[in-house]
Amino acid sequence: MKYSFLDNTLLSRLGSLPIDARVPMLGNVAGKHRSPHRGSSVEFAEYRKYVPGDDTRRLDWKAFARSDRFYIKEFEADTNLRAYFVVDASGSMKFAGQGEAKIQYARRIAASLSYLLVNQGDAAGLSICTDKLHLEVPPSRRAAHLDRLFSTLDNLQPSGPTGLLEALHTIAEKISQRAFVVILSDLFTEPEALGDALQHLRYRKHDISVFHLMDPLEISFDFERPHRFVDLEDQTALVVEPNLVAEEYKTALRDFLAEVRAKCHDAAADYQLVTTDTPLEPLLRDFLTARLPKSKH
Amino acid sequence: MLWGLFAASIPVIIHLLNRRRHKTIQWAAMQFLLKATRESRGKKKLRHFLILACRTLGIAALMFAAARPIISGLLGWGGGQIDMVVLVLDRSASMELRSGDGQAPRRQMVLQKVRDSMQTLGNARLVLIDSATENPQDIPSPEVLAELSSAAATDTEADFPTLLNRAAEFLQNTPGRAEIWLASDLQSSNWHPDDERWAAARASLADLPQKPAVRVLSISGTSAPNTALSILSSRRAGDELLLDLELLQTTEARGSVNIPLTANLNGTRTTDSLTIPGQSLRLQKRLTLPPGSETGYGWLSIPADGNDRDNVAYFAYGPARAVKTLIVSPPGETAAYLALSSAPPDFGRQQAEIIDPTRATDLKTSDVATVLWAAPLPTGTAAESLTRFIASGGQVVFFPSGKAPTGNFLDQNWQPAQDADRDKYFIIKEWNHADGPLRDGLNGTPIPADRIKAIRRQVPIGSAAVLARWEDGEPFLTRQILDRGTIWFVSSAPDYTWSNLGDGDVLLPLTQRIVALGTERFDAAYIAAVGSEPGSSLPGEVRSRLDDFGSPDPANIDHLGGVFKLGDRLIALNRPAAEDTLEILNREDLDTALSGTGYTLLEQAGQADDPSLSRDVWRAFLIALIFFLIAEALLCLPSKTTVQVLTPQPSKH
Structure with missing residues (x-):
């Protein structure tokens, strides 16, 4: 395959696992x-x-x-199932500390699941959001559509502040039929506003899955020497003695993660905190297996 | 030391370098970083700076503790520039004791340290008050300190209460920012910690317009092996000179030590070998005087050792004179026994004269060594002449008369006579074997005082020291020292109606020893301590040295031992006996003596043998080091509110 984020071996191994919707779907084509x-x-x-x-x-x-x-x-x-992959393309998704860049990890997830969905006769679409751009690839069941989708992912250049919340509200309003909405983002936004956007999607009876992508370094904050931290979204800089602020940083992050998790829970979203050093295959296998109806286990 | 202080700045330098050597990183989770920075700004920064301070101070404390120098102590704690240093220098004989490595006497060591310290003080004025002259003297340059006669060795003792007072007086007339450095080996006999003059010295210091810092520079420490020789007493007995000697080892004695003793009598040398069995040895040295010798002198010496000042003892003697004892007693057995014991037949020039108490109103005692008084206590003119006799060095022994007690004599009196129960005796149970006339002989043979059986006794009352007691605890023999003389009370008489004291085995040594003490009254004029009143030149007297021992410094002739001609007088001067004592001032006594002065005790590096004296100098730094390390460790500990480990955990719905 010509796209670096696609892994043939992975796709062939996961091909036997169907992607199931957790809520009944509306569609004009008979499906599974x-x-x-x-x-x-x-x-x-x-x-x-x-x-x-x-x-x-x-x-x-x-x-x-x-x-x-x-x-x-x-x-x-x-x-049939209509899936929307909402990929956060803000500047913060460029960050690559101890793992690969978050945007690359997001590409791999979106591309792999899209492939599996189209392969089982469902439709996959893409929604890419920054504060200035909201690019959409409408869902389609056709195999030829996949190439457009992959090409869009490949050309993705993260920059600027996030436009995730606006994108979610737009999707909630725009998609009339029930859909499977997969959010791929570091969610660096206000948890309260994020909760509102998720509730909006829930109100529209969409099946929501959230892949919360974090770099291991963002969690461990393991630095020895003083560093000048430059914001990837607005380029503001801050010189910090890491050992002086590590404790407060971790406390703030822990509070943020707990709040995001609670918001996802309230919106009945399937939440996964994923670090970018996590192998993709077990992650997706667990994700898909957990979605299977119990009678099919 | 400066390198050490530079080392203390290393944590700060590392901190500053670290701040400059930051790396730039593109960061996504900025919102948490901004929040963390806002929250940690106050207390975290304070904590960080406290850690830095602890590290810096810890290294500084380690440097101070490791260095333990005098200089850093003298100059590092004063705070600010000083105009003048008043050096109070102990020039006593004990300061000539060499250190453990045998290199230099303590006095020279302290002068060296003072010189080095003064160089770092720049142009501060140095004033010397030495313990021998006790006069302030400006020192033009610290370089010449060691060559000055006023800083050289002497045979004197130091008197620190007076010296500190002199320093205060000097500073009263010379205002300025000053420090007083007391350089001493802290020999207790030089400091007199209980002396009331300390209060006056402290008050003088407190009254100064600018209170000076007081530093005690202790030079106590391990010392080279040393033996001190001294003459306790000298007495001429006919053609013999009896010298009571003491040899004292000032270092810890290990087994017996053989030592040659050289005697030089009027230029004739003889050498004997002595064995010192333990720490000290007392012996009587008999020197046979040349026939027809009226006066003469000489010295005793031992080989050079740790202290060159205590290896010689000088003596001089005058013409032989009759040893006369006056016995005031009614005729009878007591008078006879006392006369026999004080002047036995064929006992040299000893004489005894018996006087009836009724004729003892006006005693002529100018040639009398001892008075034995076996009659009611003297009153009136008799008491007055006897008191004068005692004050001039005479010895008076009172024996009971059996008469009812009358008036007191020098606050002492008799109780009524007591008779023992039928077929019972008063027995002497305990007596002082080391001191007094019943002490054991030089070869250790005890006086058989327990053989005395008394059927009658008359116990003295008063505040005298008891040297022997009866079985029931009542005193048998008491001693009261008055000026140069002594009053003795014996509570039974050498009479068969009283006791068997007349048997002689107790009475003879008792009487003879007291008579010997009495004769020192005449011989004392020939021997004295350096710096004592008899050893000082009277107005008009010219002092010239007669002996040729050593190479004395003529400039210090008033402060050195030797045999001198003072006008017409012949006198041998030795260092004061207190200079041989080993007792070192303890910390509590030093605190008492210098209380309120805020003094600092400093000690020569690596020479401490008394940990209590050096503790506050360098151990304080060690304690500070430990404190800073513990504080740093506590500050570096993570706080109790530990952050939960953040691990990815899916939430399933």
């Missing part, structure tokens, strides 16, 4: 995902009493023979 509507799939849903006007072909004659009552067999409708 549950729909809130009753349909004609092979998946039995429930019995209900016959009412005049029902299709007699759906009467359960065996039940009639046993109970002398008419019952209609209902089956779940299957539909």
